[in-house]
Amino acid sequence: LNFAIFAEIYNFPSNFVWGAASASYQIEGAWNVDGRIPSIWDTASHKNNSSVVDGSTGDDAAMSYYYYEKDIQALKDIGFKTYRFSIAWPRVLTKTNQVNQAGIDYYSKLIDRLKEEEIKPMVTMYHWDLPQYLQDLGGWTNPAIVKYFEHYADTLYKHFGDRVKEWITFNEPATFCDGGYSWGWHAPEIRTEKQIGGYLCSHHILLAHGAAYHLYKNKYFADQQGKVGICLNTGYSFPANENVTDEHVDRAMHFGLGRYANPIYSVDGDYPRVMREAIDQKSTDEGRRWSRLPHFTTAQVESLHGAADFLALNYYTSSLIQPYSHLGWNPADSDSEIHSFHDDNWKRSSSSWLVSVPEGLYHLLLWIKDNYNNPLVYITENGWSDLPMTIEDDGRVEYLREHLAAMSRAITDGCRVETYTVWSLTDNFEWMRGYTERFGIYAINFTDPERKRIPKNSVDLMKQVVRDNFVEVEKD
Numbered sequence: 211l212n213f214a215i216f217a218e219i220y221n222f223p224s225n226f227v228w229g230a231a232s233a234s235y236q237i238e239g240a241w242n243v244d245g246r247i248p249s250i251w252d253t254a255s256h257k258n259n260s261s262v263v264d265g266s267t268g269d270d271a272a273m274s275y276y277y278y279e280k281d282i283q284a285l286k287d288i289g290f291k292t293y294r295f296s297i298a299w300p301r302v303l304t305k306t307n308q309v310n311q312a313g314i315d316y317y318s319k320l321i322d323r324l325k326e327e328e329i330k331p332m333v334t335m336y337h338w339d340l341p342q343y344l345q346d347l348g349g350w351t352n353p354a355i356v357k358y359f360e361h362y363a364d365t366l367y368k369h370f371g372d373r374v375k376e377w378i379t380f381n382e383p384a385t386f387c388d389g390g391y392s393w394g395w396h397a398p399e400i401r402t403e404k405q406i407g408g409y410l411c412s413h414h415i416l417l418a419h420g421a422a423y424h425l426y427k428n429k430y431f432a433d434q435q436g437k438v439g440i441c442l443n444t445g446y447s448f449p450a451n452e453n454v455t456d457e458h459v460d461r462a463m464h465f466g467l468g469r470y471a472n473p474i475y476s477v478d479g480d481y482p483r484v485m486r487e488a489i490d491q492k493s494t495d496e497g498r499r500w501s502r503l504p505h506f507t508t509a510q511v512e513s514l515h516g517a518a519d520f521l522a523l524n525y526y527t528s529s530l531i532q533p534y535s536h537l538g539w540n541p542a543d544s545d546s547e548i549h550s551f552h553d554d555n556w557k558r559s560s561s562s563w564l565v566s567v568p569e570g571l572y573h574l575l576l577w578i579k580d581n582y583n584n585p586l587v588y589i590t591e592n593g594w595s596d597l598p599m600t601i602e603d604d605g606r607v608e609y610l611r612e613h614l615a616a617m618s619r620a621i622t623d624g625c626r627v628e629t630y631t632v633w634s635l636t637d638n639f640e641w642m643r644g645y646t647e648r649f650g651i652y653a654i655n656f657t658d659p660e661r662k663r664i665p666k667n668s669v670d671l672m673k674q675v676v677r678d679n680f681v682e683v684e685k686d
């Protein structure tokens with residue numbers, strides 16, 4: 211059977227860079243070794259009544275602190291040319307904000323080995339493992355955190371900036387701000403009414419990103435010539451029926467992605483007008499003396515505007531939307547007044563929140579192009595989940611084929627996407643889902659002391675995509 215007869219071929223630009231992604235707390239283990247201090251995820255996973263569904267922790271995880279050569283071999287076997295990993299703040303700085311040399315040495319060794327194998331290191335500075343002693347001071351809801359983060363960024367640029375040329379300040383603030391400080395289902399598991407904690411977190415994340423960006427430009431760029439971006443996650447909001455308008459779509463997109471992207475990438479900067487006006491009015495209606503959404507000063511708006519060299523984007527899934535007004539729901543119960551939900555026909559993964567909507571990636575990339583003047587985009591996460599020790603991961607193969615095809619179409623339609631790193635290189639600690647949901651293209655048996663990286667079928671797909679620089683999907 212000649213597959214080509216039944217397949218559509220989607221090509222990629224000749225200079226397109228393929229790779230894989232991971233995060234420190236999810237893979238490293240060695241949680242209390244060589245000077246690493248506790249993070250908010252050590253605290254959350256070590257609790258007696260931990261919310262991690264299988265009671266597991268990242269204490270050992272994939273043991274990449276010891277087995278990083280296994281990760282490098284896995285990358286080489288596929289032919290990946292970039293590796294997006296995160297550096298653990300708790301491993302690099304002590305509680306007195308001095309350098310922990312053992313932590314520096316670990317990441318230096320990893321970076322040197324990647325460079326030897328001609329694999330570009332792309333570093334995420336913060337992928338959720340905040341030092342616990344900073345959370346004890348309020349964490350991301352305390353404006354003092356901006357200074358601590360700026361010093362952490364300075365430390366990273368100083369020690370690794372000669373070899374690392376692509377920096378991502380934060381991974382998915384949309385997930386950890388509201389997850390951690392509004393709803394409480396992410397570390398540090400704090401619940402606050404009406405997203406007050408989440409909005410404080412977002413505000414300080416953006417100020418910290420701006421500080422780290424300008425620090426790089428002012429102090430390091432001349433010598434190091436690298437790029438600094440931020441990693442944002444969102445889905446696309448599809449109208450659920452013909453009564454849902456483009457205005458509803460834009461409202462949903464601005465309350466989601468725009469909350470973080472507008473201050474940096476939009477023409478005017480600052481929070482989206484639709485958010486600013488809605489939350490200020492609602493706060494007044496609630497009898498509050500000031501808005502739940504903090505205000506940037508004019509100087510801060512100016513400083514944040516344009517403060518990124520690329521937009522790192524994590525895409526997993528999308529939603530159908532309906533406004534509260536069409537559902538007769540109380541608008542006071544939500545700032546966006548938009549209800550998001552899944553179409554029952556969308557294929558399901560092993561994660562409750564993850565269904566397959568490839569066309570959402572296409573529409574999202576077009577929306578970013580149209581709303582943010584076609585910024586340089588790196589897709590830094592895209593992936594599927596299956597159950598432990600699945601090797602014949604046909605669901606992931608289909609998901610990746612369809613999403614790579616959607617990305618190819620967006621590039622053909624003018625979107626500037628230059629890199630794709632699949633989530634994830636190996637199975638790892640999936641936060642509150644522990645080891646019950648697996649995102650790796652390599653499987654790991656977490657009772658195996660060797661933590662062998664076992665290729666799933668999707669490894670063969672990625673080898674073919676890297677080799678041929680095209681992907682095939684079956685014709686409908």
Ligand SMILES: O=S(=O)(O)CCCN1CCN(CCO[C@@H]2O[C@H](CO)[C@@H](O)[C@H](O)[C@H]2O)CC1
Nearest residue numbers: 233381382385443524562563591633640641649
């Ligand atoms: O339960 S509900 O449906 O009410 C809400 C949950 C929705 N979240 C949306 C954000 N998503 C972040 C993805 O998280 C990203 O993707 C990977 C896979 O999760 C993680 O391992 C990465 O560390 C992270 O960057 C995790 C689930």
